[in-house]
Structure formats: C-alpha cells, structure tokens
Amino acid sequence: MRYLLPLLFLLAPAAALAGNNVTLASSVFVERVKEDASGKRSTVLEPPRVVTPGDRLLFELSYKNAGAEPAADFVVTNPIPDAVAYAGVEDEGALVSIDQGKSWGTLASFSVRNADGTFRPAQPSDVTHVRWSFSKPIDAGETGKLSFRGVVK
Amino acid sequence: MPGPASALKGALLGAVTAGFAAPAFAAGTLAGTNITTVATATYDIPGSGAASVTSNSVTLRVDELLDVSVARTSPGDVITFPGATGQLLSFTISNAGNGSERLALAARDAIGGDQFDPSVNAIVLDSNGNGAYDAGVDTLYVAGSNDPQLAPDSSLAVFVLSSMPVASLNGQRGQIDLTAVAVTGSGAPGTSFAGQGQGGVNAVVGATGADGVASGFYAVANIALSFVKSATVADPFGGATSVPGGTITYTVTATVNGSGSLLNVRVADPIPAGSTYVPGSITLEGAALSDANDGDAGAFTGTGISVALGTLATGATRAITFKVQID
Numbered sequence: 001m002r003y004l005l006p007l008l009f010l011l012a013p014a015a016a017l018a019g020n021n022v023t024l025a026s027s028v029f030v031e032r033v034k035e036d037a038s039g040k041r042s043t044v045l046e047p048p049r050v051v052t053p054g055d056r057l058l059f060e061l062s063y064k065n066a067g068a069e070p071a072a073d074f075v076v077t078n079p080i081p082d083a084v085a086y087a088g089v090e091d092e093g094a095l096v097s098i099d100q101g102k103s104w105g106t107l108a109s110f111s112v113r114n115a116d117g118t119f120r121p122a123q124p125s126d127v128t129h130v131r132w133s134f135s136k137p138i139d140a141g142e143t144g145k146l147s148f149r150g151v152v153k
Numbered sequence: 154m155p156g157p158a159s160a161l162k163g164a165l166l167g168a169v170t171a172g173f174a175a176p177a178f179a180a181g182t183l184a185g186t187n188i189t190t191v192a193t194a195t196y197d198i199p200g201s202g203a204a205s206v207t208s209n210s211v212t213l214r215v216d217e218l219l220d221v222s223v224a225r226t227s228p229g230d231v232i233t234f235p236g237a238t239g240q241l242l243s244f245t246i247s248n249a250g251n252g253s254e255r256l257a258l259a260a261r262d263a264i265g266g267d268q269f270d271p272s273v274n275a276i277v278l279d280s281n282g283n284g285a286y287d288a289g290v291d292t293l294y295v296a297g298s299n300d301p302q303l304a305p306d307s308s309l310a311v312f313v314l315s316s317m318p319v320a321s322l323n324g325q326r327g328q329i330d331l332t333a334v335a336v337t338g339s340g341a342p343g344t345s346f347a348g349q350g351q352g353g354v355n356a357v358v359g360a361t362g363a364d365g366v367a368s369g370f371y372a373v374a375n376i377a378l379s380f381v382k383s384a385t386v387a388d389p390f391g392g393a394t395s396v397p398g399g400t401i402t403y404t405v406t407a408t409v410n411g412s413g414s415l416l417n418v419r420v421a422d423p424i425p426a427g428s429t430y431v432p433g434s435i436t437l438e439g440a441a442l443s444d445a446n447d448g449d450a451g452a453f454t455g456t457g458i459s460v461a462l463g464t465l466a467t468g469a470t471r472a473i474t475f476k477v478q479i480d
Contacts, residue, residue, distance in 0.1 A: 021198070022194060022196055022204070022206050023206065024192055024193075024194050024206050024207070024208040025208055025209060026190055026191060026192050026208035026209055026210070026211050027211060028188075028190060028211050028213060048213045049355075050216050050345050050355050050357055051188070051213050051214070051215055051216055052181070052215065052216050052217070052218040052251070052357050052359070053180065053181020053182050053215065053218055053251055054181065054218075057188075057213075059190055061192050061208065063194065067198065069198045069199055069200070069201070070198075070199070071196040071197065071198055071204075072196060072197045072198075072199065073195070073196055073197045074194060074195075074196040075194060075195045075196070076192055076193070076194040077192065077193050077194070077195075078190065078191075078192040078193075079190075079191075081188045081189055081190055083182040083186050083187075083188050083215060084188055138196070152181065152182060152188070152215060153181055153182045
C-alpha cells in the first residue's frame with residue numbers, strides 16, 4: 001500500500017495526456033510595407049527570412065480541437081520574447097501581464113512605478129505575456145486563430 | 154514524467170529570469186540574438202479533466218543591421234595658410250548597427266565647388282581613444298590593412314591631416330570629404346548579404362545605406378603672424394642659473410605666413426612677475442631702441458615692452474630682445 005500512492009500520482013498526468021486532443025501551432029511572420037509601381041502601399045506578411053531591429057512581427061497561433069469532446073475553459077498564454085516589444089493584439093478579449101504572468105488585466109489597468117516613486121500608465125513595451133481566455137467551449141473539430149504583434153527591439 | 158502543466162510553469166519561469174537580462178542598445182537587439190516564442194494552452198475536457206498543450210517553438214535569429222555615420226567634429230573651418238602642412242580636421246565615425254563591424258575609410262580632396270584642393274597627407278585613427286590627435290601615438294590608417302572594427306553603438310575619432318597648395322589665396326576654402334563604409338557591404342537600404350553578418354547571420358543594409366560622409370573645410374587666412382619666444386639666463390657668477398640678481402634675455406621672433414602684408418604690427422610683452430625690466434635693453438633686429446614712447450619703434454610702458462613693427466610682408470621675420478633682472 002505504501003508504494004501505491006506515488007504510482008497513482010504518476011497515472012494522473014498520463015490520463016490528462018490521453019484527453020489531450022487540442023493542437024496548438026505557433027508561427028511568426030514579418031510585416032513589410034511594399035510599394036508597387038504606382039506608389040500604392042500595402043502591408044504584406046513574409047516568412048521571417050531576414051529579421052532586424054525595428055521589424056514588425058506578427059505572432060500567429062492556430063488551435064484545433066481534434067478530439068470528440070468540447071474543450072472548456074480554454075486559455076492560451078504566450079510569453080513575449082525578450083528581444084520583442086509587444087505592440088498590441090487583434091482580439092479585444094485578450095489580457096496582458098506586465099509582471100511575468102503573476103497578474104493579468106487590460107493594459108490600461110496597469111501602471112508602472114518610476115524610479116522617483118511616481119507612477120506612469122503601462123506601455124505596450126511593458127507587456128511580458130499575453131493571454132486569451134475563452135468563455136465558450138471549443139467544439140469538437142473547431143479551429144481558430146489568435147495573433148499579436150511585436151516589434152524587434 | 155513531467156506533467157504538461159509543469160511545462161507551462163517552466164516556460165513562465167524562464168521568461169522571468171531572462172526578462173531583465175537583455176541589455177538595451179540604441180542600435181537594437183544585438184545581431185545573432187535568438188527570438189524564441191512558444192505558446193501554451195490549458196483546457197478542460199468533460200470527464201477527462203484538465204489538460205494542457207504546448208505549441209511548437211519558433212526561433213528567429215536577429216540579423217545584423219549595417220548602419221554607419223560620419224560627422225565632422227572640428228567646430229568650423231580650419232584656418233590655415235598657403236603651403237601649410239599637417240593641417241588637422243577631426244571627424245567621428247559611428248557604428249549605429251547592431252553588430253560589430255569593420256569600416257573602410259577614405260578621404261577625398263579633389264572635390265568640385267571649393268576654391269582649392271587640399272592634399273590629404275594621412276588619415277589617423279584615435280587609437281588611444283582620447284578624442285584628440287596625438288602625433289606619433291595615434292595610429293596611421295592604412296586602407297584594407299587596419300580598417301577599424303567598431304562595436305555596436307560605438308564611435309571612433311578620426312583625424313585627417315592635409316597640406317595646402319602654395320598657390321591658395323586669401324579667403325579661399327578647400328574641402329575634404331571623409332567617407333566610412335561597412336566592409337561587409339553597403340548600398341540601398343534593405344540590401345541583404347546572406348550569412349555575412351556577425352556570427353554568420355544575414356547582414357542587411359540599414360537606413361544609412363551602411364556608409365556615411367562628412368565634409369570639412371580649410372580656409373586660407375589673409376595672413377598669419379606667429380611668435381617664438383626663447384630665453385637665456387646669465388647669473389652674476391658667469392653661469393646660467395636662475396638666481397636673484399641674474400639677468401634673463403628674452404628673444405621674441407615674429408614671422409609672417411600666408412599671402413599679402415600686415416599693417417601696423419605691434420608686439421607687446423609683459424615683464425614676468427618676480428623680475429624687473431633692465432632699462433634700455435630693448436633691441437629690434439640687433440639695433441637698440443629707447444624706452445621712451447617717442448620717435449623710435451620701442452617703448453617700455455611700465456609693465457611691459459612694446460615694439461612697433463609697421464608693415465610686414467609674407468615671409469618677413471623680426472627678432473626683438475629685452476632683458477629683465479631676477480628679483
């Protein structure tokens with residue numbers, strides 16, 4: 001009996017894996033402004049073949065519920081890489097963290113303490129993590145995309 | 154076997170420790186830095202409980218941006234005279250890119266639009282980093298041999314030494330252009346050099362075109378008067394020691410460089426503290442002058458000597474001597 005308890009703990013994550021039918025794929029694109037022969041400007045997404053400071057990046061997350069059951073309480077979290085300044089998100093419902101994921105809220109709800117003790121409103125560049133929390137379950141077979149933008153520091 | 158949930162914690166903790174480690178450079182993230190992104194999702198499946206999934210990890214390597222600039226640091230025109238050599242113009246070259254970069258330098262002296270062409274003698278690198286030209290200390294630049302390597306966001310002072318043509322005239326200006334070019338490559342912004350950046354990343358020409366140029370000017374002044382002052386000491390015992398009672402003979406030599414003539418040249422020299430003027434000791438070109446403010450050129454004013462040299466033409470030299478006794 002003494003050795004059964006640890007075994008049970010080992011089994012628990014394995015069971016979770018068995019139901020792990022949601023897939024998540026991450027990809028990054030570089031946003032470039034191209035000018036055609038007539039001088040008309042348009043933004044195009046390119047694979048990140050060449051990336052230099054100042055480039056705008058689009059981080060895209062594709063999810064799919066490949067299982068037979070709906071997935072509830074779906075929460076996606078993406079840390080912002082150190083060398084990237086967060087530059088906003090397409091989806092209104094996303095929450096951000098400016099303290100490495102300890103607290104979450106809208107950017108406007110945070111302030112940052114200055115060296116002299118005063119506070120300033122949090123800037124996009126203060127963001128360390130972005131998170132999406134789905135209020136409705138992801139149905140079986142359902143797919144979707146999430147994205148946020150960043151600028152190479 | 155670690156549960157998927159611990160993978161999420163690991164990812165977050167990793168970001169915490171790394172978050173404050175990235176140094177901030179005006180030139181941006183250093184070339185070769187990795188940008189890695191990985192997302193995590195958690196969810197609940199009815200009947201199966203909580204689960205999580207981690208996305209694939211995407212890593213980008215930051216490429217090297219080639220940005221170079223040159224600025225003149227000499228405050229304005231360098232005033233010089235015809236035939237002058239070793240005339241100094243100061244510049245600063247800067248690497249505004251995000252990688253260490255070697256810069257090739259060139260100084261052009263044959264430039265249209267100016268009134269004469271200076272002749273560049275040398276480009277010198279401020280190898281001791283003090284921002285000032287030190288003859289014999291700073292390193293002579295040899296193109297292709299010691300092209301300076303500049304760290305990201307760093308600058309180096311560069312000195313251009315030139316000679317002025319003898320035929321240059323009063324009021325004329327001669328231009329020098331100093332150019333610096335990234336050795337890796339330059340050209341239209343966005344031009345890419347695959348694998349040629351720092352550490353094997355791509356190198357990309359930035360907004361500066363990866364080269365820079367700045368102009369400096371030499372202006373030939375009408376005429377320039379220079380002085381050389383020397384002293385010899387005679388002590389009361391027949392030696393040359395500076396002791397009370399000893400006599401110092403000062404020699405002031407005035408030389409005119411440039412073109413044209415100087416009118417109403419007057420040399421004034423105060424008597425040094427701790428010494429007393431020896432009456433009647435002023436000479437001009439070996440001829441004695443009186444101390445009174447009278448018809449001859451010399452005078453003792455009570456605090457110093459004054460000698461009127463009148464009109465001097467280019468090349469003229471006048472030697473003045475006077476004596477003081479050490480108190």
